[in-house]
Amino acid sequence: MVSGVAGTVAVGIAVNQVLNDDEWNLWALGIAVLIAVSAEAVNQWLGHLDGRDAAGAVTPETVGNAAEALARLVKAQWTTEAAIRALDDPDPMPVRWRLAEAAVMDHPERVSRSRDPDWSGRSDRIDEIAAWLRELERSRLVVLGEPGSGKTTLAVQLVRELLATRETGEPVPVLVSVSGWDTVAQPDVWDWLAERLRLGYPALSAPDFGGHAYRDLTRDRLVLPVLDGLDEIPAPARTAVLKALNASLGTGGLILTCRTREYTRAVTDAVSVLTAAAVIRPEPLSPKAAAAYLTSVLPPVPPPAWQTVLDTLASGGRSPLARVCATPLGLWLVRTTQARPGADPAALADTGRHPTAAALRSHLFDQLIPVLVAARPPTGDPTDLFRPRRRHDPDDVARWLGHLARILARPLTGDGKPRTRDFAWWRLARDTLTPARFRITAVLAACLPVGLAFGISVGLYGTFAIGARAGIVGGLLVALTMMFIAGGAVWLSAADLFRSEPSHADLDLRGRTPLLLTGLARKVALGLPVGLTVSFLSGIPDKIVGGLVLGLTIGVVIGFVEWAEVPAGTGGSGSPLTVWRADRTLNLLRSASVGLVLGLLVGLITGLSIGVPLGLMGGLLLGLTVGFLTALTGEKRAWPGYLIATYRLALDKRLPRRLMPFLDDAHRLGLLRAVGPLYQFRHAEFQDHLAARHDPPSP
Missing domain, CATH: 3.40.50 (Rossmann fold)
Structure with missing residues (x-):
């Protein structure tokens, strides 16, 4: 990462000297390249020291503690x-x-x-x-x-x-x-x-x-x-x-x-x-065992509406109700959907309505989503495991989960089984978009903000430096050029973006403050000479102050981001939502760090011509846009790929835009289960039921 920032700084110096037609711009370019190369060498050395100091020796005690x-x-x-x-x-x-x-x-x-x-x-x-x-x-x-x-x-x-x-x-x-x-x-x-x-x-x-x-x-x-x-x-x-x-x-x-x-x-x-x-x-649950279990979860005096169910099961026959209740899944469905006010469990024993076990099970699956949504209203308390954070319409929940079930199920495997039972959010783009469609969506997502940011920033600079007309024309030309460059960069790197796996960022300070301070000290020691060199080469009026500000910013930003990538030994397990948040945090940190350093550099330089406040505003706009582009073309890009896929699927009305928060709510409702960083439907049969409901009609 240091080399990336140093390279950005180097380009900034060289471009500034060339644009100003300075007589020694070739020397500036050489010095800029030297800075970048030196920074990379020093960074590799410091990284080696960081890794050697951070990771202790592996002993039987450390393995036992792990x-x-x-x-x-x-x-x-x-x-x-x-x-x-x-x-x-x-x-x-x-x-x-x-x-x-x-x-x-x-x-x-x-x-x-x-x-x-x-x-x-x-x-x-x-x-x-x-x-x-x-x-x-x-x-x-x-x-x-x-x-x-x-x-x-x-x-x-x-x-x-x-x-x-x-x-x-x-x-x-x-x-x-x-x-x-x-x-x-x-x-x-x-x-x-x-x-x-x-x-x-x-x-x-x-x-x-x-x-x-x-x-x-x-x-x-x-x-x-x-x-x-x-x-x-x-x-x-x-x-x-x-x-x-x-x-x-x-x-x-x-x-x-x-x-x-x-x-x-x-x-x-x-x-x-x-x-x-x-x-x-x-062994299958016998009808009498199923009746005994339902009796144990009902009040000591069961409601009259339940008596028909208990009598049907206690009789020991082979009714559709008895067959459904022969498995834990069926018994859970009966209990979950019928143990609520207003339910009519006696209707489950009506063979006219439900002539087969498959028909009865399908009926229970259809009731599951509206029953759980109604039974668990939203709450603002994230520690309440059984209630979602937001209110959802049952029809929306059924439609979105149905589309998700179909995404996981299709295409079927060679032996006619669903493709997978596991939803990994970082594979969403790969599972829902063709490589060409993904590339086009990613290019469009990159070109628009890049074009706007470069057009506005260069247009403002040109307007104040050489006039409004020339500034607007120059801004438009630069915007189109940068859109072409950004689109090409994203197109070429989209394959890796398509296959990225989650990374990690941990901002918990507990027990990690010494590691943070050590990392900051080392990166500041690297950033200060880079910042001072940039200041003296770029023409900033107060070279010492400008260099110190820029150098401290480089060191602190890089040190903080690299520290955040080191997990804490006291951290929790990686649930789907926490893994998603950790990867999002790292991508935002990396984008913001590149944007802050580049924005400060451009802002200080352009501030000489158009005023420091306006220059900083344009520089930060430009820098954050480049940071966003870095997230799309750099390393560890699972979250940007997920972001592109969810925007596209939301436009197609297949999934909600805020997919992971919705899936967290579905998990709290009991419709999904979590296995490490993966989501699965509560039962495989439930996934198959929803996927079949949302299959497109045959021509």
């Missing part, structure tokens, strides 16, 4: 998420799990010392399942089941229970979506998991833990991977994941979730089971 920090972060993350999903309200559903068929499981002696073929456990007794998992030879478990059967919920319960009873030195369970694993690019599960930890838990990159604890923890096998959603990737990828796990897990533990049929096919195609893993599957 493991404890990760355990704290994961615990806080899933305590919050479990509350939003109401997993403990009032108790977990009593789903019974049993060992699956021998055909999908390894030899018994590799799996468990007890070799108990009749093992079973219940979700409402998660402590017993966690204790059994620890007794397995390698603590490996595959959780199978049909859609809505509670696979992911069991994985979350195990993460929380393993953390609650974890002893020092035991691996930390971390739940991640398996859909992002490219086994060709990263065949080793631990390397891939390290990258997931880096993105989802920025604190692991803090100097407190050596700067790269995410790699140290996976290297030392202090992480227990909990991989969710193997069934959500194409069949060839499932087989590749299974082979990669067997090849790279070593003696490490694992929890893996997958639908039964998809896992059976993966085992068949791989001609191998997951080594040393127990495989369990759920």
